[in-house]
Amino acid sequence: MYDIKAVLFDMDGVMVDSNPYHRKAWPIYGEKIGLEINDKLMEKHVYGHTNHDALENLFGKKLDKSLTTKLGEEKEAIYRDLIRPELEPVDGLIDFIKFLKEKDIKMAVASSAPRSNIDFILDSFNIKSAFKVIVDGNMVKSGKPNPEIFLKAAEMLGFPSAECLVIEDSLAGVEAGRRAGMPTAGITTTHSEEELAPVAFADKNFNDFKELFLELSNK
Numbered sequence: 579m580y581d582i583k584a585v586l587f588d589m590d591g592v593m594v595d596s597n598p599y600h601r602k603a604w605p606i607y608g609e610k611i612g613l614e615i616n617d618k619l620m621e622k623h624v625y626g627h628t629n630h631d632a633l634e635n636l637f638g639k640k641l642d643k644s645l646t647t648k649l650g651e652e653k654e655a656i657y658r659d660l661i662r663p664e665l666e667p668v669d670g671l672i673d674f675i676k677f678l679k680e681k682d683i684k685m686a687v688a689s690s691a692p693r694s695n696i697d698f699i700l701d702s703f704n705i706k707s708a709f710k711v712i713v714d715g716n717m718v719k720s721g722k723p724n725p726e727i728f729l730k731a732a733e734m735l736g737f738p739s740a741e742c743l744v745i746e747d748s749l750a751g752v753e754a755g756r757r758a759g760m761p762t763a764g765i766t767t768t769h770s771e772e773e774l775a776p777v778a779f780a781d782k783n784f785n786d787f788k789e790l791f792l793e794l795s796n797k
């Protein structure tokens with residue numbers, strides 16, 4: 579099914595099943611800044627989106643990037659405190675990265691999260707050196723579902739879209755992968771297979787990296 583030379587990893591919900599912690603952190607932070615943030619709003623504006631886009635939508639107005647960066651960092655500090663004691667990689671992630679390294683398949687992180695969260699995860703799992711390229715949410719003009727972040731990661735790695743496999747969990751992220759013209763695999767951490775299916779790129783969804791590994795090693 580896949581003839582890939584590079585894998586572009588989303589982070590939240592892909593490397594780490596972190597959205598349950600983001601789901602707790604946003605309303606706690608919302609209370610501090612006078613916003614009521616419920617599940618429905620998070621579903622629409624938060625998962626897979628940059629903090630800049632999320633905050634503009636939650637406040638319902640244009641905001642300066644320096645302000646959204648500052649507010650986003652305050653929210654992320656709450657998130658990291660919540661997840662730290664329970665932090666673990668999604669099943670099979672570390673072996674999957676080893677497998678890609680052995681096959682000389684290049685790897686990038688393409689996450690809407692700020693760099694502080696990406697460093698937190700990659701350093702905690704001791705996997706940073708595996709990634710040739712890291713693109714964070716502050717490095718793009720338009721966040722997911724715009725394909726810019728994946729196109730940028732592919733360009734920095736030096737591969738055309740068709741040779742880059744995107745691994746995503748959010749609806750905005752799967753749509754961004756599709757719009758980048760890349761094969762896109764869904765991981766069913768944040769959404770079920772049924773929820774992901776309508777936006778998936780005629781590709782498969784996987785529960786975790788063990789299943790994706792089986793698919794790729796059968797090629």
Ligand SMILES: O=P(O)(O)OC[C@H]1O[C@@H](O)[C@H](O)[C@@H](O)[C@@H]1O
Pocket residue numbers: 588589590591600624625626627628629653654688689690691692695748751
């Ligand atoms: O692109 P990714 O890695 O899924 O990141 C998205 C996440 O980025 C985080 O920084 C936001 O606070 C989360 O709420 C959001 O879900």
